[in-house]
Each structure stands twice: as structure tokens, then as C-alpha cells.
Amino acid sequence: MTVKQNIKVLIIEDEEPARVLIKHYLSGYSEIEVVGECADGYSGLTSIRELSPDLVFLDIQMPKLTGFELLEVLEKKPEIIFTTAYDEFAIKAFDLNAVDYLLKPYSQERFDAALRKGIGRIRSETREDNGRDALTGYRSEGSPPINRIVVRKGNGISFIPVDTIQYIEAEDDYVMIWYDDGKALKQQTMKFYESNLPKDEFVRIHRSAIVRIDQIRRIEPYGKDTYRAILKNEKRLPVSRSGYKNLKEKTA
């Protein structure tokens, strides 16, 4: 007979009463061990790295780092159960391959169902790797443009304000973000940035390039039907035919 290992649970949630409730709902499960509680996204990230929990209850709207941003910079993802007050994020959470999505306030029954699903996933032999590629383009249509991009920096994280981004280049499965203070590599799609950066400030000029419109110094012809953008810092970027059309529409 194999002794089942305890399941390590971490609660990341900025409101105290909400944490109390989760602990209360968990109190009936002897196999669950609450290894920590965090009141903001950043300490949540640190705790996940230190404690490597099996299951995380994760709020979305939190100080310092939102639940989604936390997942963006996490290398090894535990199973996630989102807890949030409002369902504008439901589709995103689903795309992120989360175990479940609890809408506050929730009942013990609803909580139990989510928890059972989580335990099931953890106990199952074939644990899927949690969405390395699921983490793309999860923002729903019509959400306001993003204002910052979170990137890993050494052991920590840093934020790139969207206002400082000059251009973004595609590099295989990654994108290189060039901004005023340097550059940063991030696993994300061009499509994501095309649809989530402010549309009046950025333009997709090529399959492999998105550029801030006011960074472009001039456009010159380059071969048949294609062009080249020369930026203020003398950087040259390819412009495809459809990219040229996009650019003309935005600057008209």
C-alpha cells in the first residue's frame, strides 16, 4: 500500500476574510496542507518558487503583480484554482489551463468540486505540463490595452511600461521587446501584442515586427512591393505589403 503524499496548498489572496474562508473550506481535508498565505502577487511569486506547492488558490486583482502576470513569469507552474469576484476573466483563466475558476462568493460544494478536480489532476499519473503554450493571447476582445509588461529579471521580475516600448521583434517562439532602457525576451506571441498594445500608438508592420508609430523616422522602398522602416535610432525593420497598408491607415 502506498502512502499518499500530502498535497501542498498555497493561498494568494489580498483580502484577509477571503483567505480565512478558503482555509475554513479546506479544514475538512486531512490530506491538504496549507503551506503559506500571501497577500500580494509578488510575495506569491516568491512563495511559489520557495515552497513549490502542488495547488495554488490565486486571486486575480492583487497589489504589485496580478494573478495573470504572476503566471506569465513563473517557470514551473503548479495547478491553479482562480478565485475572483467578477467573471470578466473567465475565458482567460480557461485558456490558461487552470483547474477551475471560483466566482466569489462560492459555496463549500462548489469549492469541493474544484478541489476534487485539482486533487485528481495532481494524483493522476499523466500530469500535463501546465500550459507553456497555453499562455498566449488570453485577453478577451474589447479589454482595455495593456499598460505594462512583466518580465523575469534575474531571480525577480520587472515591469516594462508600455510607454517606453520602441519596437518588438519576433524570435522563434519568443519576442524581443526593445524599450528605452534595454531589451527583454519574453515568451509570448506577436498576435498578443498586436491586439493588446494601444492601437493608436503601435502598428504591426511585418510578420516579425511591431513598432511604435512615432519611432519611425522614414519609410523607404526595398525590393518589389516591400519597404523598410528606419527608426529614430537608425534601426532598420522590414515592412511587408500589408504592414505598409496598416501603417498608412494609422498615419492617414
Next chain:
Amino acid sequence: MIHPIFGNRSRLTVWWLIWFFVGLSQSQILFFAANCSLTASLIDGSLSALFYGIIAMAIWFPVIQLSSGEAKTGRFILNHLILSVISVAIWLFGVKWITMSLLQDYSLYEDCWTDSFYYRLGAGLFIYALVILTYYLFINIEKINRKNIKEANLERMLKETELMLLRSQINPHFLFNSLNSISSLTITNPEKAREMVIKLSDFMRYALSQKEDRIVPLKTELENMKLYLEIEKTRFGEKLVLEESIEEATLEAKVPNMILQPLYENAIKHGVYESVEKVVIVIKINMHGNGLIIRIINDFNPENVPVRGTGTGLQNVRRRIDLFYNKEAYLTTKKENSKFIAELYIPLTG
């Protein structure tokens, strides 16, 4: 559309007065220019006026009928040609026939009628044109009036609707998070849970009130904001610190209800939501000239790159005060060191 002459006593008086003079001129012309006898001239003149007065009044009905459709110009002219010929013919021969039947010796009158035929025809057509013009003028004025009234109503309705929508935009996060806190408190502290349910109910009742008078004394607004802030304090505990400095004289001033809530919500969102430290939110209210200045000041970390909000909260406040006070009120925001200051000026009203 009601008859413009028939439906109005004073217009009816003026109408017949005009026709009286028309009749009088007709008699004079017949007597002096067409060599009719005095009796014939008087009878013909009076009858002409009476007859045409009635015909002109009746013309209103075909005119209103013709004006309601989208007639082409050619069609329009044809219609009025036919109508004018019929009206004038009825008038000409009607007057002749009745006058003749009233006079014993009508041979002289017949000559006089024939002599004045072209004059009569011209006058008839001329009067027809005048009457039609008057009617069209009236119809158009009426149309414009109706349009104006309709537009004014529509505008008022839009304004009402907009104000109502702007007022009732409570963040659903607030509501559901509060309910979740209550759910938690029922386990740990049922007394406090009940207290919070009551506070939340009182606050929601205020926020959703659909009463006509949406202008309330500042005192009432502040009492209800206290409920809101106490609920938020239950959620965030010691993290949220509140301070106030309110000039006594401002408490009776009138403000739109729920005008402070978005300002507090903004302060909490950018202060408390984004912080792990204590956040102080201060409200200062003072009289200023012919109004009052409300300042809500919160700590924030200037190094934080904020998650972009939708910005609807403050925009709604701006739109509401614009609608209420016609640009006499204003809302400004500024950042000073690590303080965010929202300043709202509201003019004093009755």
C-alpha cells in the same frame, strides 16, 4: 392637425374681419368701377366675402391632405391648379346665382358681373394663393414647433437616462468581494457578518435609489460614504486608514448623490489595491467662494507601473457634474510626490 382658424376664437374673429374688408372693397369696386347698382354691389360684396370665407376655410382640408405626402413639384402644381379652379369657379358662379336670385331685376347685374369677370377671376386666384400660402406657413411653423418639442423631450430623456446610468455604476468587484467577506465572517464572526450585511444593504439602497431628488445634503452623502468605507475596511483591515477634515458649514450644501463614491473608489484602487503597506486616504472639504472644494488625497507608490484601469470612474464624475452644473463645476487630478489628489469643485445651489 386641428383647423388653424376654426379651432381658435380670436383667429376666427380676425378671419371674418379681414373678409369684411374684402367684401367692402369688392362692393366699392363694383359700384365705382363696374357700374353696378348700389344694392347689387352691396349684396355681391357681402356674399363674395361670406362665400369665399367659407370656401377658404374648407380649402384647409385638401391642403393638409396634400401637404402630408411627399409630392413632386409637378404633381403639387397640378393639384393646386385643379383645387384653385374648382374653388374659384364655385365662388364666381355661386355668388352670381345667389345674388341674381335675391335681386328682382337682375339684367343690369348680369352685365355688371360680365364686365367684372376678369377682375373677379384675378382676385379669386390671388386670394386663393394668399390663403394657401398662409396655410403652408402655418403647417410649417406647426411642424417646426412639434419637432422642437420632440427634440427637447428627447434631449431631456437622454440626459435623465445618462445621469441614471452614470450614477449606478458601482464596481461589481466591490459588491462580490464584499459578499465573499460576509460569507467568511459568518464562520468567524457572525455578529460582524450581520453588521456588514446591514451596512452593505444601506449603502446599496442609497446607491441605487431612483428617487427624483438626486441632489442630497453633503451630510447625507458623507454618511453613506462612511458605510462604503467601513465595508472596504472590513475587506482590507488595517491597510486602509481614513482621515477627514471637513468644514462644518459645508455639511448642508447640496451635492449630487454618489458623487464621492467614484473618487473614493479610485483612491482605494490606486492606493489600497496596489499596495501592501498602510494607505491613508484623506478627505478635506472647504467652502471656496460660491461653492465647495472637496479634496480626496491618497498615498500611492510612484514607482509602480499601474495596471491600466478603464478610467470610467472619474470620467463619469466629470460627465455628471457637467450635466448637473453646466461646466460650472470641475474635477481635477494631480500627483504630488507620493500623493494623488482629486479635487472636486461644486457650486452652491438653492
